[in-house]
Amino acid sequence: MRLSHDQRQSLENLALRVREHVIRMSTRGGCFIGASLSCTDLLVHLYSRVLRVHPETMDDPDRDYLLLSKGHDVPALYGTLAELGFFPKERLSNHLRPNDYIYWHPNRAVPGIEFHSGSLGHLASVGVGIALDAKMRGGRSRVFVILGDGELNEGSVWEALLVASAKKLDNFIAIVDRNHFQANVRTEELIPLEPLQDKFRAFGASVLRVDGHDHDALASAFEQLPPLREAEGTCPTVIVCDTVRGKGLPSIEQRADRWFCNFTEDEVEQLLAELHCGQRAHIQSEGLMVR
Numbered sequence: 568m569r570l571s572h573d574q575r576q577s578l579e580n581l582a583l584r585v586r587e588h589v590i591r592m593s594t595r596g597g598c599f600i601g602a603s604l605s606c607t608d609l610l611v612h613l614y615s616r617v618l619r620v621h622p623e624t625m626d627d628p629d630r631d632y633l634l635l636s637k638g639h640d641v642p643a644l645y646g647t648l649a650e651l652g653f654f655p656k657e658r659l660s661n662h663l664r665p666n667d668y669i670y671w672h673p674n675r676a677v678p679g680i681e682f683h684s685g686s687l688g689h690l691a692s693v694g695v696g697i698a699l700d701a702k703m704r705g706g707r708s709r710v711f712v713i714l715g716d717g718e719l720n721e722g723s724v725w726e727a728l729l730v731a732s733a734k735k736l737d738n739f740i741a742i743v744d745r746n747h748f749q750a751n752v753r754t755e756e757l758i759p760l761e762p763l764q765d766k767f768r769a770f771g772a773s774v775l776r777v778d779g780h781d782h783d784a785l786a787s788a789f790e791q792l793p794p795l796r797e798a799e800g801t802c803p804t805v806i807v808c809d810t811v812r813g814k815g816l817p818s819i820e821q822r823a824d825r826w827f828c829n830f831t832e833d834e835v836e837q838l839l840a841e842l843h844c845g846q847r848a849h850i851q852s853e854g855l856m857v858r
């Protein structure tokens with residue numbers, strides 16, 4: 568699907584502002600900046616064009632649900648929700664401060680957050696429960712669950728998919744942020760995942776694979792979702808989004824040591840300049856390694 572120039576520009580401008588928020592949250596304690604930037608375009612696209620949810624409709628039982636199962640990427644979700652009016656943008660500066668819930672993982676005390684997450688592998692099952700409830704009561708909710716690719720090592724993700732297929736939950740959509748890293752290790756060097764489409768198809772899902780930074784490709788994928796219906800459906804959908812960890816900041820893109828970062832204030836300013844002008848930042852803060 569080809570979006571108009573204005574549609575694409577609007578999405579890209581919003582994603583740029585969200586990336587600014589993510590970068591600003593990567594100091595004074597830091598955040599998981601790499602994976603936050605890999606799913607920024609996806610979140611912006613979902614909230615702008617796909618999800619039937621707005622600040623005024625968060626209590627509507629027939630709203631669409633977005634569950635961020637890979638909860639450590641929540642800076643991108645906070646930034647998107649703030650930009651779209653779920654809570655004041657000024658509140659983002661409370662990140663990691665003791666007087667707020669703007670923290671390293673999603674918390675339902677923040678408007679727009681549907682469910683807590685952080686411990687990986689849980690929200691696919693939560694999403695199946697919500698989707699099944701909607702079907703059983705004749706509701707029209709769709710449930711979108713964003714999974715990390717490293718998170719696919721959790722068996723509970725696949726159990727959830729088995730149930731979604733068995734119950735023909737065509738209102739359940741799993742989206743994989745396929746940034747090819749799990750913490751500071753490449754997924755294929757740790758526990759290989761490919762061929763992912765074949766594996767998801769074997770579990771009964773309809774599978775699409777797109778460039779997770781291309782709004783035209785994302786629009787085409789979401790346009791192929793099953794129509795909203797209350798009656799028995801067909802099968803769940805899985806959309807694998809190929810992404811780049813650290814997208815938008817070449818100085819940290821695809822770097823194994825730049826998944827969680829706690830930059831200095833000066834580095835943050837350099838990274839904001841890099842985001843806008845491409846002038847490469849000089850980063851000296853240590854990255855976080857877990858092995």
Ligand SMILES: [Mg+2]
Nearest residue numbers: 716717746748
């Ligand atoms: Mg990953």
